[in-house]
Amino acid sequence: MAYETIKVDIADRRATLTFNRPKIANAMNLLMMQELADCFEFLKDNPEVQILVIKGEGKIFSAGGDIKMMMTSGDPVDFEIIMGYITRMVLALYQLPMVTVAQIQGAAAGLGFSLALGCDVIVVEENSKLAMNFIGIGLVPDGGGHFFMKERVGITKAKQLIWQGNIMEPKEALDLGLIDQIVEKGEMEATVDQIVGKFLASPILAVLETKAILHAQKLPELKKVLEMEAAAQSRMRKTDDHLEGIKAFIEKRTQQFKGK
Template sequence: MPTITQPYQTLLHTCEDGVATITLNRPAQRNALDMVMREELAHAVDAIRRDREVRVVILGGAGGAFCAGGDIGTMDADPSAEHARERMVRLLFTVEALITLDRPVIAKVDGAAYGAGLGLALTADLVLATPRARFCLSFLRLGAIPDCGTLYTLPRIVGLQRAKELAYSAREFNAEEARDMGIVLDILPPERIDAHARQIALAMAGLPAGALSTTKRGLNASLNSDLHTMMELEASGQGVARSSPYHREAVGRFLAKQAPRYQWPRS
């Protein structure tokens, strides 16, 4: 049975077999981010960062929606720039913590991923979606600017011109278009997405933590780095990775013509 790690008001947070699952749980509001959810999400992500037993994270939403963005109805009426900035900074700490987490994050998007909800999805290393998924960089509709990390993540995924088009138009796009742009990895039926996300997570949870962490850090750093720096990272990281028992076992299996221990699940 999964371990329920914390009794939250707006989240479900469980951990089992090295896989932590965070489910946004305000289905009546399509899991829109109010202040309580922001604080609880920050707490859950911080707990995961400190728990070395967690090897992979799955992020999803309850009730047929991922996240409809910020909860406009619960936003503070204080119009000052200082207050708005402070409110934003607290959420961005959590976004940065997810992007820089040294373990893989899988997002499951069913239904709306609007505004900050799209930003949360883009913190993931892999995004799975159902045919019901709908995405939108909706900020300019409200006279706001893109946030929740999207000014950083989106151009790196879809390219600068497409990111500008999505921001300027504030249009909705579906799972197939999101897959074509590289936002979504796979589209799965709603009844299959949970199981497939967990299959991927369990497969990766069995990998050596050091090699997986270094791979993620290297790929994340590559677009902001130079060739020499990346070659140095590969050399030092490979030295550590090839000294692990996992590597020795994998080589032994290969030489003995045995099936590899690691198998990526098919969608």
């Protein structure tokens, strides 16, 4: 399949999906969300692929949702379309019958971090930055961010991290259990290749059966979370705090939230 905003390479039971908007930090616009949903659904039905690596072109994994899109998608219909694509891509990612590896270099923020947290294995370069930073623009996490954070660190810590919206160093994220491995600068490709090789040399059909069993139990919960995130995001986008958050981001100044 041909895509404009992502690249997909498949060979020897491995697929590599690359976010391909490097000039704008691989931020996700409507087309990219649609292509990711289409790609994950295509891979879901491809029995030849047993492991998927997700990475970003250039120096950054993904800065999350495209702020310009947020500024111009005030139409409720547009917002429904956006959330529909997010729901499709997260559900397809979670149900992929393959091991998924997030290869994070540079930064993973917002929706980009949600998708990374949806992967089975998360490998992060030592100088990267990680942020579930929706709160900074008066929004709640989407892309299943609530679900994946809770699965990784528990409800209490997930709440605290989401409310703080801090930029995290990889060591902090590793200590919390949000990520699985830190690699030195320049060692990422070799490390991920080793991880892929170990999985492909293992009895991977048994590995994938375990994933299917565990994920099947949680799938109804994820669907409900995605539904609730979409409803909450719709409400938050109508608040003065969200408008202030966007304006402050564009103007590079501190937000002045008023709880309205």
